[in-house]
Amino acid sequence: MELTDVEVEALGTRGYFTRPDFLGDVAALAARAEALARAESGVLHAAGIRRGAERTLDSRVRGDLIGWVEPEAGTGLGVLWEHFARLGQALSSAAYLGLGRFDLQLACYPGGGARYARHFDSFPGQSNRRATAIWYANEGWVPEHGGVLRLHPEGSAPVDVAPMLDTLVVFLSERIEHEVLPAHASRLALTAWYYGRDAG
C-alpha cells in the first residue's frame, strides 16, 4: 500500500487525511457484514472512560459498545486487519512515523444519541498511541443518522468526516482532538491505534 503525496502532505501539515475507498466495494461489504454480525451477537461491551486512576462508565461522555478484533486469515475482518497492517508500514515509510504494533477495535454506537465527547487518543510525551486510523462500516449512511466524526485541528476550523462505508480517516493521535457527534442510527467503526516502535 502506498500513501499519495496529497495524503502525506495533509498528515504533515494538518495532522490528518481521509480516503473514501480503503478496501473497495466487495471487501468493504464483507468486512461490514462481519462487523454487524459481531455487534448483533451481543459480544461487545460498554466502553469505559478514565477519570484519574479509575475506569468508569458514563454514557454521556462515551456511549459506544466495543470489542477487540484479532487477526483472522480468510475472513472479511482479516482482510481489513491486513490493510491496517500495510497502512502502518506505509505511514512509517512515507511519513516517517516509526510505528510498530497496533490494536484494532470494533465500536458500535447503538443510536439514540450515543456520542463520544471531545478528546485526544493520547497525550504528547507518552510513548503510546501515535496514529489513529478509523474505517467506517455504515452502508446507506445519510446525514440524518448523525454520528459524524468532528476533528478539531489546532488553529483551524473543525472538520467533519461522514462515517460512510469504506471511508478511512487517519490522524496523529497526539495532535488531533476529536469527538463523535450524537448518532441517531446504529454506527459501526473499526479503529486501529498504532504505537511507536519503541513502545512497550
Ligand SMILES: O=C(O)CCC(=O)C(=O)O
Ligand atoms: O468512531 C469514531 O469516529 C471515533 C471514535 C473515537 O474517537 C475513539 O474511539 O477514540
Ligand SMILES: [Fe+2]
Ligand atoms: Fe478517539
